[in-house]
Amino acid sequence: MAAESEPEEAININSPCINLEKLPHLTDYLPTLKTYTNPLQHNPFFHPSYGFYVTPTDIVLRHIVYDISSSSSSASPHLAYLRAGPRKQIFFDPTDSTRAAIVNCGGLCPGLNTVIRELVVGLWDLYGLRHIYGIQAGYRGFYSTDMAPLQLNPKMVHGWHKTGGTLLQTSRGGFHLQNIVDAIQRYGFNQVYIIGGDGTMRGAVKIFDEIRRRKLNIGVVGIPKTVDNDVGIIDRSFGFQTAVEMAQQAINAAHVEAESAVNGIGLVKLMGRSTGHIALHATLSSRDVDCCLIPENKFYLEGKGGLFEFLEHRLKENGHAVVVVAEGAGQDMIPRTDAQKEEKDESGNPVFLDVGSWLKSELKKWWDRDHPNELFTVKYIDPTYMIRAVPANATDNLYCTLLAHSAIHGIMAGYTGFVCGPINGNYAYIPLEEVAQAKNEVNTRDHKWAWVRSVTSQPDFEKT
Ligand SMILES: Nc1ncnc2c1ncn2[C@@H]1O[C@H](COP(=O)(O)OP(=O)(O)OP(=O)(O)O)[C@@H](O)[C@H]1O
């Protein structure tokens, strides 16, 4: 770590073994911006000492696991990002003119209210901002005439971390680039905090590009939110662990119902539009699950190696079975009309049919056909919104706080067009564009999926 007294220009950030991702900065297009001393310098609680401020040579490595016998591990430079945290010099006047806007878009996720609360309290207490606004109901709230921004202060948001949902409300769709950026300019916002998933981040990239094109003194930061945990690069998204914890209750109930019936099957559908992280983690932590079906691992019902054959054995062995299915799994097998094939939500995401109901009816048809005179029960549990419409647990709440503070420190330091998030346990700043493109899918070739299969003994569904 460089000494705080060292001027930033004198620091050499080029190194043959490190490839540091360049982060956009307001001075890239506004080179004469004024700087200010970070007000934390005089904050009675922090007493900044050596090592408190993060410098431009403080980095977080993208990968920390290497095989040193492989030539590529030493030959190619290691990808790195700037470490998140307070900088000594900031680029926004902490006392007067700075105005911040906070928006959340897309589906709910445990912890949304915590992030908003911590942005408000952090901006107010750490940097002295007094003009902080919540944009209502997602992107459309920037320009909708019937939804004025809500002025927020620490007193208002005091207990928000104990509540589920979002007190700012959210929505899908409504992305209109020119209207949004015009509204940001009209309201005089200089900092825009955008909380959302992959769709929101793609929108945020466009907002950042337009702000840069107009050469505006406005910082844009993305705070990744998705209960599905499908945002790439970062370790995990906030609220995911809370959702997995909530899913346990549904799996427990399915297990009890299945055990209490003759040839009982407990079927649980969990969220996961295109990734099966919730289903996978809920399966690994429950240990009552016999089969976990996810979008990344195509499954089939009939014949050798299929689901029915596996369940037949399981029922013979144990008398019951629990199946967990992610909502995006098996969609290609469910019959649908042409109109259903085209259906999209307001953001353009495909609308899925209920894989749980379909599977329940297919299971019943199979049993009636192959075992007409034997008892059989399928109990289908669909907790849907119950796993995400809850307050964040303690771990997620702490995570949300660190995310909010990282975002504030980065934007105050003049960085823009970036996302903050943990990489290998350390908070880093990642270019927004990179996060908008990266997707976190379950890798069915890695150890974790092998572990699921070893816990459940389920087939690999690779047709022979
Ligand atoms: N390619 C895109 N360009 C601009 N805006 C987009 C784009 N994709 C989505 N959006 C906007 O981003 C917002 C949220 O998108 P979406 O509904 O897909 O949720 P998300 O951010 O992916 O979150 P989640 O999937 O976790 O619910 C919507 O207002 C939508 O219009």
Ligand SMILES: O=P(O)(O)OC[C@H]1O[C@](O)(CO)[C@@H](O)[C@@H]1O
């Ligand atoms: O019904 P809504 O609010 O559109 O959200 C449902 C979707 O949102 C998510 O929770 C997050 O993308 C998905 O798991 C789910 O498909």
Ligand SMILES: [Mg+2]
């Ligand atoms: Mg999404």
